[in-house]
Amino acid sequence: MSIFNSLSCSIFVALVLIGEAFLLSRAQDPSRLSLSYYSKTCPTAQDIVRSEMDCAVKTNPRNAAFMIRLHFHDCFVQGCDGSVLLDDTATLIGEKHADQNVNSIQGFELVDKIKEKLEAACPGVVSCADVLAIAARDATILVGGPYWDVPVGRLDSKTASVDLANSDIPTPQQPLATLIAKFLEKGLSVTDMVALVGSHTVGMSRCVNFRERIYGGDFQLTSKNEPSSQANLAKLKDVCPADGGDDNVSGMDYYSPTVFDNAFFETLLQGSGVLSSDQEMYSSLLGFQTSRIVDKYWADAALFFKDFADGMVKMGNITNPQGGEVRKNCRFINI
Structure with missing residues (x-):
């Protein structure tokens, strides 16, 4: 290994160790989330979300990926506070046109429909942020993925941040x-990251996000010209x-783009990941930790399911310390 690569690995190890120390020392968020938060105020809340998601996924399986992605993009900006759902107004600039959101996140009309049903049953009770968290879990189940209990009680932010969306979303x-x-x-954690990226097993990516990888030589480098990888490359170039x-x-x-399983990790083992950021987890010189996790998830789907569920709960527990409200309409703050 060259001096440069050794130095890079040393820096990477230091980064991971510092980050893990940060996780251990960070104060707990005094969140009010609980599994029973709506047990008296809206006991049918989760049933309503599940029913709407069931219909939506049967109509279009891509709705599952839309909800998972919306929840992820929400939680990475100000915490899981429904800020990603806000439309632009004269006094507020929303996050929908941030670089990683425009032409990427979808499903807003489905959220509107779920919220309308919740407002009819329990006016002013269930937050839009909780709708996203519950819908992401149900979406995962409906395409074959794992179940997890969703703590609820999030509040909806009265603000949004396009700047944070541009800087914080991977x-x-x-x-x-x-x-x-x-x-x-x-x-x-690093394990959380690899597990959560595994949701790409039901995700779609726009050509603009992988064109450089398939025409710039990176795909050929990581896939090592294996026949199956060449077939995958040909498919990507057709698209x-x-x-x-x-x-x-x-x-x-x-292999199974509409089923939540561990097949996504096989593409990384073959060097044929569609996105450079995904393939980095297995092929990067700094991927000594992430590549081992990818190997484990491909060998053990149950482990992947467990870690994914755990990671979704951890991500969903990131709350906005500024608090907020329960929006009547997910697109606008209450007046």
Whole structure:
């Protein structure tokens, strides 16, 4: 290994150790989340969300990935506070047009529909942030993924931050050290990161996010010209031409893109991950820890399911210390 690579690994190890120490020393968030928060005020809340999600996923399986992604993008900006759902107004700039949200996050109409049903049953009780957390869990189950209990009681933010959305949400082109640092800053470990990225097993990516990888030689480098990888590359090039077609999409799991399973990790083992940021977890020189986790998840789907569920609970427990309200309409703060 070169001096440069040794130095890079040393820096990476230091980053991980500092981050883990930060996780241990950070004060607990005095959250009011609980499993029974709506047991008296809206006992049918989770049933209503589940019913709407069941219908939506049967109509379009991609609705599952939409809800998981919305919850993730919400929690990474100001905590899980429904800020990602806010529309722009004369006095508020929302997060929907942030670099990692525009043309990426969808499902707002589905959230509106769920919220309307909740408001009809229990006016002013269930927050939009909780809708996202519950819907993400139900979405995962409905496409074959694991169950977890969702603590509830989040409040909806009265603010949004396009600047934080641009800086805090991971991007498809960022190197592994940057991605890990972003997760650690949110109180999420390296294991949490790899598990949560595993939700890409039902995700789709736009051509603009992987064009450079498939035409710039990176895909050939990590896949080592294996026949199965070459077939995957050909599929990606059919979807994503060298010029144009920015909004064309490809599944990030070639094998079962509508089923929540561990097949996504096989693509990383083959070196054929669609996104550079995903493949970095297995192929980066700094990926000595993440590559071992990828190996484990491909070998043991039950372990992946457990860690994913645990990671979703941890991420969902990131709350906005500024507090907030229960919005009547998820797109606007209450007047």
